[in-house]
Amino acid sequence: MPDLQQLTTTLKEYFGYDSFRPLQSEIIASIFDGNDNLVIMPTGGGKSICYQLPALLLPGITLVISPLIALMKDQVDGLLANGISAAFVNSSQTTEEQQSIYQKLLDKEIKLLYIAPESLSFLDAIFAQIELSLIAIDEAHCISAWGHDFRPAYTQLGYLKNRFPKIPLIALTATADKATRQDICDQLNIPNATHHIASFDRKNLSLEVRPGNKRIEQIFSFLSDKTNDSGIIYCLSRKTTETLAEKLREQGFTAEAYHAGINHDQRAKVQEDFINDTIQIVCATIAFGMGIDKSNVRWVIHYNLPKNIEGYYQEIGRAGRDGLPSSTLLFHSYADIVQLQKFADMSGNKEVQLAKLDRMKQYADSLSCRRKILLSYFGELIEQDCGNCDVCKNPPEFIDGTIIAQKALSCVTRIKEEEPIGTVIDVLRGAQNTTVYDKGYQNLKTYGIANDIAWRDWQQYIIQLTNQGYLEIAFHQNNKLKLTPIAKKVLFEGEKVSLAHLKAFEKTKESIIKPIDKGTAPDLFERLRQLRLQLAKEEGIPAYQIFNDATLKEMEKFRPMSDDEFIQINGVGRQKMQNYGYQFIKAIIEFSNEKSKTAKKKKAKKGNTHKETLSLYQKGLSIEEIAIQRKLASSTIFSHIVKLYNEGESIDLTHFIDKKDILAIKNAQKELNHPEGLKPYFEHFEGAIDYNTIKLGLLMIKEDKNI
Structure with a gap:
């Protein structure tokens, strides 16, 4: 095995770093000792070096299994730029290109070969003629049905260890809970792998969650002080990425959509332009960003609720990889839940996906420190709140929840950590149902000790205890509740527990508008x-x-x-x-x-379409949201708004234009000596203010001489 001096020299020569990051040297040493390894290291933690550096010093070839063409290209381009001989094989290449790479392998001109799992069979003949020194499985969570991005093609990878039993195998991923970690090792046939789990705490990322109403307006507000910062907006649908990118361009941002429906060349160009800072914002589906080493992403927005915490954590981890303060913002709504539940219904592991979605929803609804929730989800327990999330900055009212916590944790202990949250609550409340009686839970000391607390309230308290790291959910064991190591501090060491007062959960209900009678149907x-x-x-x-x-x-x-x-x-x-x-x-x-x-079809036929726009406006939708829902151009919706205003409808025009734009238009009106039409203004602003905004500003200036 090379000594530390040789490793450090190689690190500096090829990668430009003077020292290793946490865990990197230990992982590399384990590889040279011939061990199999499982590496859980958050995005930006330096996973790639853990196999790329050994590849340079090992005698043979390092085989890297990678799931995405874009990821392969980015990694190989980076290695070539560092003077490291690397190549990839995937479906984007011609047969001639692939044959050329195979020949280079035989000629020992390549140290690292990246390949998709689907293409492995094409290398069978080559394997017998080359020397393999290391096998790396990147994005290893893809092999597990418990993981957040399961890919069936990954399940065949278990044969690699059987075929090359003496070659060390390293599996790497940014996010994996306990169930997924175990499943990765089982499926890859590396039961004795050394586990290396880095800290998931990214202190430089601020965490914020907001309700998903008027999202586009909220995004513009969020970006008002980030005009030159790079960022990513993740969306559930392809259509949303395109619509949002268009709206951002109208506001002067350089933004592009990225999704699987765009041809390969265009996606590659968007990715390259984003890396090179030619594009400021990418509106993308979840496929964007894997393996892309762009350190100066200053913010990440989730336009929709993600389907699980693993994916969410990995995506926000693409911000602030240089260690500088960066922002994250998550929108959520019940409509997102409905859509994601549909996706889960179509998945091969529906129950797991629904359980993880429920955990994601609990995160969004939480009144506990959000960083504490994320870290505890991955088994990293911290005692202090972070102070850098929206909950910590605006904390709810707390109560002494120690007795409540002791009752809950004691109940989980008595039922031997064998039941999900619903049964735990039933035992606490003394429920008389089949599940309780068949298992004899009515004989436990904790049976019925808390029937003074309503079922839904107990649910919220147990979610809070899970969020704070005293309990965890075993997704691979039918969502059983388990005690964490810090639970014993509450049960046996007198640790106090603070829980958010449940009236905080009721606040939103107090302001709910009473339902409207919509008639018979x-x-x-x-x-x-x-x-x-x-x-x-x-x-x-x-x-x-x-x-x-x-x-x-x-x-x-x-x-x-x-x-x-x-x-x-x-x-x-x-x-x-x-x-x-x-x-x-x-x-x-x-x-x-x-x-x-x-109704839309009928109204369109009657020529009364602007009244439907009024109805949606009155429900609080923005012009962009109305346009999406009605499948009309924003300019059409804008004309409806102006028409409705002129007809005397109650329309607040200030929702659609900034004061600074009104002032700029008024100043231009004076400079241009009150010109006719909109074009002189548009040319005056060199397109920075669109026609709709100019039209609206002139209307408001005409109506109010004091502006």
Whole structure:
């Protein structure tokens, strides 16, 4: 094995660093000792060097399995720039290009070969003729059904260790919970791998979560002091990336969309331009950013709720890799939940995906330090709040929750950490159901010790205890609640626990507008009745025990589309909200969307389309959001707004234009001596202020002489 001096010299010569980052030298030493290794190191932590540097000093070739063409290209380009002989093989190449690389392998002219798992079979003949010294599996979480980005092609990789048992194998990923770590090792046939888990604490990242209303306006506000900073906006849909990029360009930002529907050359250009700071903002689906070493991303926005914490953490980790302060912002809404639940329904591991989505939602709704939640999720427990997230900066009112915590943790202990949250609450509250009695939980000392606390309140308290790191969810064991090492401090060492007062969770409900009577809809009632019948059959209970007809009629009448609206329906209690809310809300949303599409067609035929815009405006949607929903151009929606204003409708024009733009337009009006038309203004501003904004500004100046 090379000594530390030789390793450090190689590090400086090829990578430009004077010293190793935490864990890098230990991992490299383990490779030279011939060990298999599992490396969990957050984005920007320096995972690649852990196999790239040994590759230079080992006698043979290092094989790197990588999931994305873009990632391979970026890695290989970086190695070549550092004077390291590397190549990749994937479907983007011609047969001639691949044959040329195979020949270079045989001629020992390549030290690192990157390849997609799908292409491994093409190298069978080559393997017998070359010397392999190391196998690296990048983005190793892709092999696990418990992971956040499962790729079936990765599951074949277990044969590598069987075929090359004496060659060390290193599996690397930025994010993996306990279940995923174990699954990676099992599937790769490296049960004795040395585990190297770096700290997940990125103190330079500020964390903020906001409700997803008027997102575009909030994004413009967020970016108002970041005009020259690079950033990424992650979206669920391809359409949103394109629409958002267009809106950003209209505001003067250099922004481009990035998703799988764009051809390979264009995606490569967007990626390259972003790396080279030619493009400031990329609006992307989750595929963007893997393996891209851009250190000066100053902010990351999630336009929609991510599907799990692993993906969220990996994506925000693309900000601030240079260690400088950087910002993250997450939007979330119930509509996001519905969409992500649909995705989970189509996945091969539905139950796991839904459980992880629920954990993501709990993070977004949390009243606990967000950094503490992220770190505890990956098994890293900290005692102090971070002070750099929105919850820490605006903390809720707290209560002494020590007794509540002791009861919950004691109950989890008594049931031997064998049950999920619902059963734990049932035992605490003394429920008389089959699960409790079949397992004899009614005989436990903790049975019924907290029946004075409502089921939904207990749910919130246990989520808080999980968020604070006293409990964890074993996703690979049917979501059983487990105690963490710091739980014993509460149970046996007298540690105090503070819990957020639950009235903080009720604040949003106090300001909820009472539901509007939307009239009868027999088709909806029948749809809800059929859903009730289906659920009743699945549970083997009478349909009326789910909801009676009167409750369904009220749903038909008020059509609730969120948790807060649904809980206001007579006959919906907290338990039934928990059990059935998602299915009924989903059905109502689907019905309303269908009805909305029909209504749009009818209104368009009647030539009264601007009234529909008024309806959406009154619901609080922005011009951009109305345009997306109505599938019309923003300029068309803008003309509707102006028309509605001129017709005397209550339209607040200040929502659509900044004061500074009004002032600039007024000054231009004086300089240009009140010209006719909009073009002179547009040319005066050299396109920096669009026609719509100019038109609106002139209208407001005309209406109000004091502006």
